[in-house]
Amino acid sequence: DAGVTQSPTHLIKTRGQHVTLRCSPISGHKSVSWYQQVLGQGPQFIFQYYEKEERGRGNFPDRFSARQFPNYSSELNVNALLLGDSALYLCASSLSSGRKETQYFGPGTRLLVL
Amino acid sequence: GQQVMQIPQYQHVQEGEDFTTYCNSSTTLSNIQWYKQRPGGHPVFLIQLVKSGEVKKQKRLTFQFGEAKKNSSLHITATQTTDVGTYFCAAGRFNKFYFGSGTKLNVKP
Numbered sequence: 001d002a003g004v005t006q007s008p009t010h011l012i013k014t015r016g017q018h019v020t021l022r023c024s025p026i027s028g029h030k031s032v033s034w035y036q037q038v039l040g041q042g043p044q045f046i047f048q049y050y051e052k053e054e055r056g057r058g059n060f061p062d063r064f065s066a067r068q069f070p071n072y073s074s075e076l077n078v079n080a081l082l083l084g085d086s087a088l089y090l091c092a093s094s095l096s097s098g099r100k101e102t103q104y105f106g107p108g109t110r111l112l113v114l
Numbered sequence: 115g116q117q118v119m120q121i122p123q124y125q126h127v128q129e130g131e132d133f134t135t136y137c138n139s140s141t142t143l144s145n146i147q148w149y150k151q152r153p154g155g156h157p158v159f160l161i162q163l164v165k166s167g168e169v170k171k172q173k174r175l176t177f178q179f180g181e182a183k184k185n186s187s188l189h190i191t192a193t194q195t196t197d198v199g200t201y202f203c204a205a206g207r208f209n210k211f212y213f214g215s216g217t218k219l220n221v222k223p
Binding site for chain 2: 033035041042043044045048055056057058090092097098099100102103104105106107108
């Protein structure tokens with residue numbers, strides 16, 4: 001079975017641009033969470049979606065948005081990119097949205113903002 | 115703000131030595147999870163602790179959840195070079211998930 005997949009693997013953007021990152025969860029998983037991991041730090045929670053609805057939101061500005069599709073895949077959008085948005089963006093899938101669910105992470109998208 | 119604090123930030127050990135990382139929270143946790151991230155990789159789930167005072171073992175790894183459910187530890191006995199990576203604790207609260215800052219383990223052969 002395929003694990004969590006993310007695309008693209010790497011991305012270079014300039015300040016002010018917009019970016020869309022994509023995630024496909026493990027088959028049968030209905031929840032997707034997005035994290036930002038800056039070099040040397042732990043993952044920071046951005047969003048959680050379950051059954052196409054937002055179930056949790058971290059402390060990120062409104063420039064960050066996401067959505068989940070009927071097939072449970074998800075997109076993370078970031079507008080008006082800043083240099084500080086450079087990070088590894090991780091997607092994690094789980095069976096449901098509970099706090100005790102095991103999260104399975106994808107390989108991530110490395111975003112560099114110049 | 116940071117919900118879970120993790121120490122130490124770095125640990126360098128000689129192969130065969132033991133290693134421990136600690137995770138602390140100011141609030142009572144319903145559960146805690148541990149993840150390992152190899153250099154250049156993504157976090158991989160290791161284990162979840164739910165019960166007060168719970169102890170779980172995975173080969174050379176021992177995980178503990180404090181009696182008050184506010185702290186946890188991961189202990190590795192006789193480290194090997196394959197243990198290299200960053201170990202994170204993580205907890206869920208109010209539909210958000212909080213990861214510790216991680217402990218980066220380096221093992222010298």
